[in-house]
Amino acid sequence: MVEPGCSVGILGGGQLGRMLAMAAARLGLRPHIYAPAGDNPAFQVCDKATEGAYDDVEALKRFAQSCDVVTLEFENVPADALTAIAAEAPVYPDANALRVSQDRLTEKTFLQEAVIATTRFAKIDEIAELRDALEEFGGQGVLKTRRLGYDGKGQVRLRFGDQAESALAQIGHAPAILEAISPFERELSVIVARGRAGEIRSFDPAENVHRDGILHTSAVPGAIPAEQARVAIETATRLADALGYVGVMGVEFFALPDGKLQVNEFAPRVHNSGHWTIEACAVSQFEQHIRAVCGWPLGDPKRHSDAQMTNLIGDEIHAEALREGAPHTGFHHYGKAEARPGRKMGHVTRLTGPAAR
């Protein structure tokens, strides 16, 4: 077990690393951030910061040697980097969870093998495969690169009459999948934590609304029926178990008109749709993740309040930063230097009422 005073390494210097570092500090642990040169807001709040590239094996090794455990804020850590670190310090989540989630084809195949419902999908390496898959999926679908997509990047939606060739060109002919378009009624997500001994605690599912491919709001309980919430938690639990996962994981679902759920994707890390836990639970997703990877007993994930989280994108941060404090509302500014369009700059969480305890 990683005790207070020990060093927790975190790969990645963005807002997730920043909030992980603050949660670690609250527990008396020493966060050490490793991130490539750039605007790294997590550097502002950590005990130690190391600037280094993800392919600098020597730097990664030195970093890992100074840590009692290492974790990460994003799933696209190169496999070689992870191998270098794992030789020096325990790493959670492990290489297997990252390998599965880094590639949409591997991810979907894993879900299928674990008998977890997901959208229909097909591997696309060339135009013929895309034409076949489009025909099979009724002429439409979402073409997604297998790797490195986020916030709607690396995706093209194909509708009737769209040009398959231009879509492939748009994603640079990268290895891809085509996903059938899910006729979902709503999107929801579950933040699930699994400890080193396999114990599992889930936060309540949030209903998510996206805008321009970026998460806009997460509401708990939202309009999610109780039975659907139960199934979502049960599915996230099965997935975490199937992966032998350690840490916090975000699992995104589509809820279909018949009430059934499909897993859209999962992220082996803390998740934007779990930020509401900072205000609405005594133990946030960030603290829960740190507890899990450090081998601590997991905290109580039960919410005391209903909540709605709203992301502040680009310029939205400026008005919000100076705004009169609204009732029961927490404001978070990520400390990023430049408010570029589409950039996640902060968020607010409003507690909308008491929850049953």
Place this chain on the structure above:
Amino acid sequence: MVEPGCSVGILGGGQLGRMLAMAAARLGLRPHIYAPAGDNPAFQVCDKATEGAYDDVEALKRFAQSCDVVTLEFENVPADALTAIAAEAPVYPDANALRVSQDRLTEKTFLQEAVIATTRFAKIDEIAELRDALEEFGGQGVLKTRRLGYDGKGQVRLRFGDQAESALAQIGHAPAILEAISPFERELSVIVARGRAGEIRSFDPAENVHRDGILHTSAVPGAIPAEQARVAIETATRLADALGYVGVMGVEFFALPDGKLQVNEFAPRVHNSGHWTIEACAVSQFEQHIRAVCGWPLGDPKRHSDAQMTNLIGDEIHAEALREGAPHTGFHHYGKAEARPGRKMGHVTRLTGPAAR
């Protein structure tokens, strides 16, 4: 107004400075801690740390020049240090609030002049004054040094038959006051915030229980009658106004058997009895203080939950750090290296139920 990205200087590297730094970071501000060499847990969570003595005027000046505003975690900052800093950057709370609160005689006299009820007291510089005061107060009282007392240090309780001489010797014949013993039924405190434009927001009063002169628990609402809570807030508000105060202030009260209140003392800073606000309010006392000193609109201080905070003193931290997460309970470890007896090492806050919103 001090905007996100600006630097907030904080004098003092203990747990209050640490929690202030984390609150500032959440708002996108850059905390810069100044503290003398030693075990400074606030250094682990800040953007910048400067090790320096409080009488090193040049170091203090350089520190202040790098800050957009300066505040403090403890009231015993030497007057000269404050003068040096104030020449370079705005400082809140100001020299006047510190001057009044640093000396128990000045503090009590200020309360008297503001027509705020306090315990009876007498200035004690020599044995004759102590004998006279003891006679006047019915033969008993608490002898307190005028300066630098905290957590019951620098205090001697005199009972019938006690030796006045030995009491004076115990406090090293320092300038002192004798306070009459208040026949209080309970202790409570109010955390009040006053902004740069004079606006005031109060958190709900907490009922406090001390052990061995150190705060043990703070409960909200505790057993405080509604009318007493109202008067406590009203009194704290009058005091903040009378001082022209900017920032968060802790005001401690004795509640007498007839329901009336006496101010015991006040602290021009965030206060141990306000730690429950981290879990039970969307905006904590730490964030509220940062908002006030930075000229931001104050946040909503209304609690969403009832709460009980328990300090973890000395060895108590060890069992707590590893404990299974209790329902709706937040745990805080201050990151101090050594768990000495009587040392505040951390705290837990349990949310005991929903509050009326």
